[in-house]
Amino acid sequence: MSVNKETLLNIIKCMQKNITENREYLSDLDREIGDGDHGINMDRGFQEVMKKMDEMENQDLAGILRTTGMTLAFKVGGASGPLYGTAFMKASDVLKGKEEIVIADLPALLEAGIGGIQMRGKAEQYEKTMLDALIPAKNALEEALANGSSSEEAIKAMLDACEAGTEYTKTIKATKGRASYIGERSIGHMDPGAASSLVLLRSIAEVIK
Amino acid sequence: MVGILLVSHVQSLADGVKDLAKMIAPAVPIVAVGGLSDGSPGTDVERIYSGLNEVDQGDGVMIFMDLGSAVMSTEMALEFNPNDKHIMQNAPMVEGTIVAASAIQVGSTIEDACDLVESQKNIDKF
Numbered sequence: 001m002s003v004n005k006e007t008l009l010n011i012i013k014c015m016q017k018n019i020t021e022n023r024e025y026l027s028d029l030d031r032e033i034g035d036g037d038h039g040i041n042m043d044r045g046f047q048e049v050m051k052k053m054d055e056m057e058n059q060d061l062a063g064i065l066r067t068t069g070m071t072l073a074f075k076v077g078g079a080s081g082p083l084y085g086t087a088f089m090k091a092s093d094v095l096k097g098k099e100e101i102v103i104a105d106l107p108a109l110l111e112a113g114i115g116g117i118q119m120r121g122k123a124e125q126y127e128k129t130m131l132d133a134l135i136p137a138k139n140a141l142e143e144a145l146a147n148g149s150s151s152e153e154a155i156k157a158m159l160d161a162c163e164a165g166t167e168y169t170k171t172i173k174a175t176k177g178r179a180s181y182i183g184e185r186s187i188g189h190m191d192p193g194a195a196s197s198l199v200l201l202r203s204i205a206e207v208i209k
Numbered sequence: 210m211v212g213i214l215l216v217s218h219v220q221s222l223a224d225g226v227k228d229l230a231k232m233i234a235p236a237v238p239i240v241a242v243g244g245l246s247d248g249s250p251g252t253d254v255e256r257i258y259s260g261l262n263e264v265d266q267g268d269g270v271m272i273f274m275d276l277g278s279a280v281m282s283t284e285m286a287l288e289f290n291p292n293d294k295h296i297m298q299n300a301p302m303v304e305g306t307i308v309a310a311s312a313i314q315v316g317s318t319i320e321d322a323c324d325l326v327e328s329q330k331n332i333d334k335f
Binding site: 035120 | 245249250251252253254255276277278281282284285
């Protein structure tokens with residue numbers, strides 16, 4: 001696996017396509033335990049990112065992630081804006097000076113993004129948030145690579161863990177974010193932030209497969 | 210004079226708190242930012258950032274937020290131009306704003322107004 005500038009832009013385009021396709025699905029999930037706008041917000045943010053494509057074509061890898069992050073932070077309109085925005089911006093720092101991303105770089109990128117989300121949201125794993133999808137995904141990817149798996153196997157392990165983590169959010173009570181206001185009643189519902197994180201990781205896999 | 214920035218998910222909520230505070234503190238600069246630029250509910254980092262610059266007269270800005278993403282969006286807006294005297298307040302928006310505005314109206318510094326808000330923020334309504 002090697003991701004150059006063109007591939008990275010394709011990943012971002014693919015994220016937008018998949019977020020737009022899942023707009024209603026994400027808002028429906030949010031309607032159960034939040035304010036029902038997660039899909040609308042994420043779609044708005046990624047549509048704004050698409051308007052920056054011309055600008056991003058003249059940027060390096062770090063610049064592309066930084067512009068994406070800034071745009072999401074400014075334009076999403078809900079908590080997921082500052083959260084994903086900070087994630088992309090922190091991941092951008094990892095790419096400074098790089099001209100390609102190889103599979104071995106991916107855990108560090110995810111880790112930086114996760115760190116950004118934790119810093120911004122002051123959340124931990126098991127609080128029914130996007131972290132419950134992203135942290136297991138990063139761990140599985142890291143483990144697969146450490147065991148000598150191929151890129152394809154490692155990416156599959158990452159997605160499997162991300163799916164399992166997203167499903168797992170159904171079983172726990174929200175203690176962070178809007179859903180925490182309804183406490184026990186949040187059990188049985190999937191966290192919309194975890195679901196959108198899964199959509200984003202699947203988009204990465206869809207392009208680099 | 211110290212400024213007050215109100216950050217809400219809806220413009221009318223921020224405006225309402227501003228109106229209330231202006232009744233007792235007409236001289237205090239207050240800017241109310243609510244919702245997204247298209248009028249839908251949410252918090253917009255860019256609008257918060259502009260509001261901050263608009264209300265800052267050089268003596269500091271106390272920022273009161275309603276819920277959830279208002280806090281995160283405000284944090285992001287502050288990071289674009291860090292300033293020790295732009296201070297997010299960990300207090301209820303209505304009560305905190307009234308306490309702060311009353312103090313600023315009679316010439317309080319930002320340090321004193323922040324201390325006052327901190328000491329008053331947990332007072333019971335009855």
